[in-house]
Amino acid sequence: MEKRPFATLEQLREIEKTYPTPFYLYDEKGIRENAAKLKQAFSWNKGYKEYFAVKATPNPFLLNILKDMGCGTDCSSMTELMMSKACGFTGHDIMFSSNDTPPEEFAYAQKMGAIINLDDITHIECLEQTLGYIPETISCRYNPGGVFKVSNDIMDNPGDSKYGMTRDQMFQAFKTLKAKGAKHFGIHAFLASNTVTNEYYPMLAKILFELAVDLKEETGAHVSFINLSGGIGIPYRPDQEPNDILAIGDGVRKVYEEVLVQAGMDDVAVCTELGRFMMGPYGALVTKAIHEKHTHKEYVGVDACAVNLMRPAMYGAYHHITVMGKEEAPCDHVYDVVGSLCENNDKFAIDRSLPEIEKGDLLFIHDAGAHGFAMGYNYNGKLKSAELLLKEDGSVEMIRRAETPEDYFATFDFCDILKCVD
Numbered sequence: 001m002e003k004r005p006f007a008t009l010e011q012l013r014e015i016e017k018t019y020p021t022p023f024y025l026y027d028e029k030g031i032r033e034n035a036a037k038l039k040q041a042f043s044w045n046k047g048y049k050e051y052f053a054v055k056a057t058p059n060p061f062l063l064n065i066l067k068d069m070g071c072g073t074d075c076s077s078m079t080e081l082m083m084s085k086a087c088g089f090t091g092h093d094i095m096f097s098s099n100d101t102p103p104e105e106f107a108y109a110q111k112m113g114a115i116i117n118l119d120d121i122t123h124i125e126c127l128e129q130t131l132g133y134i135p136e137t138i139s140c141r142y143n144p145g146g147v148f149k150v151s152n153d154i155m156d157n158p159g160d161s162k163y164g165m166t167r168d169q170m171f172q173a174f175k176t177l178k179a180k181g182a183k184h185f186g187i188h189a190f191l192a193s194n195t196v197t198n199e200y201y202p203m204l205a206k207i208l209f210e211l212a213v214d215l216k217e218e219t220g221a222h223v224s225f226i227n228l229s230g231g232i233g234i235p236y237r238p239d240q241e242p243n244d245i246l247a248i249g250d251g252v253r254k255v256y257e258e259v260l261v262q263a264g265m266d267d268v269a270v271c272t273e274l275g276r277f278m279m280g281p282y283g284a285l286v287t288k289a290i291h292e293k294h295t296h297k298e299y300v301g302v303d304a305c306a307v308n309l310m311r312p313a314m315y316g317a318y319h320h321i322t323v324m325g326k327e328e329a330p331c332d333h334v335y336d337v338v339g340s341l342c343e344n345n346d347k348f349a350i351d352r353s354l355p356e357i358e359k360g361d362l363l364f365i366h367d368a369g370a371h372g373f374a375m376g377y378n379y380n381g382k383l384k385s386a387e388l389l390l391k392e393d394g395s396v397e398m399i400r401r402a403e404t405p406e407d408y409f410a411t412f413d414f415c416d417i418l419k420c421v422d
Ligand SMILES: *Cc1c(COP(=O)(O)O)cnc(C)c1O
Pocket: 053, 055, 056, 074, 076, 097, 190, 193, 194, 229, 230, 231, 232, 273, 274, 275, 276, 277, 370
């Protein structure tokens, strides 16, 4: 499917007058429509809730939009909990799905009334020592081990992943937690990432629903929710078929009826912790071509770099690029589109067929709305960009300012050594 930017060249030129490139732009309309569709897909389940994975796009303005759409948050660190709290998320609208968790974060999560999702059986003791008790509502993360195969090209390796508990540990954990006063149990697993298929959630649901029936039978625990976590992907490449969230919801419903309803467990709430699916397509990195270089290859240098979007450098990830205003021009040039880091992997595209790019052209890097800005870092002393929101009425709001050198030097403010920089 052809990828079209959610903003026009005219809009971007206008924005650029106030906010210089590079910047992130998010599409409020797209975010809301997608969140509404997800809700519809799971509307058959009474207790359904999406807990947005804050790590994907930790911006309070965006969290507030999702809150308005009925979402909670999924956190895995102190600052994600703090941001959720500041946005007004409270109690069971927060899922704390952390791992290797510092005890003080358990304490903070519990003080907020968040649901704690334990990554390991040994965390029961840590939690009890930290809080002095075990919360009545508690969740455990499952890792079945081995290889999890959805289709020939979609699989992941739970056996190699650091997350979750083995099947035996799940039973032991439920028994121990129950003996210590837990009353309402959740089960969580995240077995494959960025799945572009309608099969993943129903397959995962079957594993977790069957486990829930076994856990209930053997331990007598009341399973009150099952958390399908993240992992629903997006089509980064134009030739990929996007997921059909309504079909996914319906696939989970069928398994729910076959397994849970059959076992008399028809009060179990389903929840999700989607990140990429909620935000990925609705955020773009907008950058300007500032150099062209003709050596052993053809290079276009842009004013953004891997600090602004790390996925291509880190994973070799594909991000589609539209050269604004040249949507209909033939892609008769082959470029490496590069940033300015002193790292040869700082390339947004390699050997990419694109229309001829001239200095000053604006490039719209698609599908950067999740795990994009959030992964930013400050290597080479590069600064992070602003984040802007394209609102439903067409206006643009700054939702994070760009970093300044003062921000970069701020951690030296305990001394005078850099006081003279200007
Ligand atoms: C990262 C993460 C998510 C979100 O994953 P996506 O691939 O963005 O959907 C959900 N839950 C947990 C525990 C995570 O670590």
